[in-house]
Amino acid sequence: MELKEKIKNLPASPGVYLMKDSSGQIIYVGKSKKLKNRVSSYFQHSKNRMGKVEKLVKHIKDFDFILTDTEFEALMLECKLIKEIQPMYNRMMKTTKAYNYIVFRWQKGIYHMEIANEMDKDDIHYYFGPFTSKGTVEKAIEGIKVFYKIDCSQSIPSNTPCLNYSIGKCRGICFDPLAKETYQQIIHRIISLLKKSDTKIIEEMSAKMIEASSNFEFERAAEIRDTIAKIKTILQTETVVNFMVDNHLIIAVESLDDFRIKLFLIKRNEIMYRQIYVLNNLDIQDLKWKITSFLSMNIQHIGTLEKAEIDEAYIIYKYLNSDNCKYAVIEDEWLGNSESNHLENFFERILSIR
Template sequence: MELKEKIKNLPTSPGVYLMKDSSGHIIYVGKSKKLKNRVSSYFQHSKNRFGKWEKLVKHIKDFDFILTDTEFEALMLECKLIKEIQPMYNRMMKTTKAYNYIVFRWQKGNYHMEIANELDKDDVHYYFGPFTSKGTVENVINGIKAFYKINCSQEKWSQSPCLNYSIGKCMGICFDPIAKEAHQQIIHRLIALFNKKDNGVLEEMSTKMIEASSNVEFEKAAEIRDTITKINTILQTESVVSFMVDNHLIMAVESLADYRIKLFLIRRNKIIYQQIYEVNQVDIQEVKRRIESLSVPNQHISALGKEEIDEAYIIYKYLNSDNCTYTVIEDDRVSSTECDYLEDVLRRILPIPIQN
């Protein structure tokens, strides 16, 4: 079948498309809420298409597609296929996310703030992340060190100050016992900040920013403002990670066409159950049995790994969109004597009559 005819027969439903070259190799994977519209756009003349996109289009000789019921499922499937297939043009045109962690590392009686590429689960240091932008993490660390003047260029304690002390970047933590103690207090405040237990650091930065602006030190004020912005960015990332880890089992419901709904059960970064129901024919007993079979009470909660974070972001964004309603199911209560717990949860989330 010719491409034009194949495109003409595409549905307008959500799904994933897999672009192929003349050898049948998959060179690009994409998703769309309306497959026909998106795929056909590749074969329409556009003045805005240039560079790598233009090369991709020239290499497309065929395509396959996989239909999904929702755009959410298309996003999850796209993410999965890109990781499995690693198509050439996805690697070329999508920025590789170099996930990183902020670590407060205990060394020789002091904590030091650093950037780390990997999470050492057996490590006793404080790790925060993973974060999707290495540049943002570096900016945060550099901004904090500049603000508090804790950018010491001397690794060991000494009787004389480091070079950075002479240019105002180090408060003297390399040689002054008082500065060394102040440095550790700052570190503990930063750990509390990233643990979301104390916003004192951000409040202090905001105060100093206003003071700098009032004193016509606009460059200094802008630097502090940028650091605050970057900190808030990675704190939001921490919110995504902690939400997906802490909430063991999530049930989401999305309305479909023809008086149907789709029910999802999600754990961490995976959809572990999905089923379409007619609006007036949701069998609550079936759903309860499914939830009970998937519930894992008193389970150990491990940190979210780098390989899980892409899907976690997709799920988090979906849950906080207007496309679905969701609720968190408490594993420990599913198998308890509270026989009405699941039924109450289901009746809250399903805006329709349900069968007993």
């Protein structure tokens, strides 16, 4: 079948498409809420098309597609296939995510704030992450160090000031015991910020930004503004990680049409169960059995997300907080209580999405 005819017969439904070259090798994987519209766009002339996309289009000789019921499932499937196949043009056109962590190491009587590529599970130091953008983390840390003047350029204590002290970037951590004590207090506040137990650092930065702007120090104000933005991005990442780790089992329901819903049971970064239900034939007792069976599963996980889990976790978190579905975290006490009405009350509430 010719490409034009194949595109013409594509459905306008969610799914994943796999672009192939002349040898049949998959060179790009993408997803769309409306497959027909998205795939056909590759074969329509556009002046605004990026050079890398043009290069991809020249190599497309065929494509396959996989239909899904929802855009959410298309996103999850795209993520899975890209990791498995590693198509050439996905690597070229998508920014490589250099996952990293912020770590606070206790060395020689003082905390050092660093960026690490891996997390040592046996390490007693403070770890935060993983974060998907090393650049964002680096700029946030640099901005905090500049703001609080804790960017010491000496790696070991000394009796003389470092170079950064002479240019106003270090408060004297390298040689002044009082400055070192203040530094420790600031570090503990940064740790509290990343734990989200104290956000006064952002308030202080915001006040200084306004003050700098009022004094016509616009460059300084812009630097602080950018640092605040980077910090908020990091905190959002921590929100995603903590949410997906802390919650044991999540139920999500999306309406497909006036008569059908799709139900998902999600644990960490995985869809454990998915099923389409006709509303008029919904068997609550069967659903209770399904849910309790998953609650009974004793799956052991480490206390944070691995790098390999973070992509799916982001997709799930964004989906749960979109307008496409309604969800709830299923509590452990819902299990094993035959007189409990938790599930019935939940379904009464959740099925009101019609």
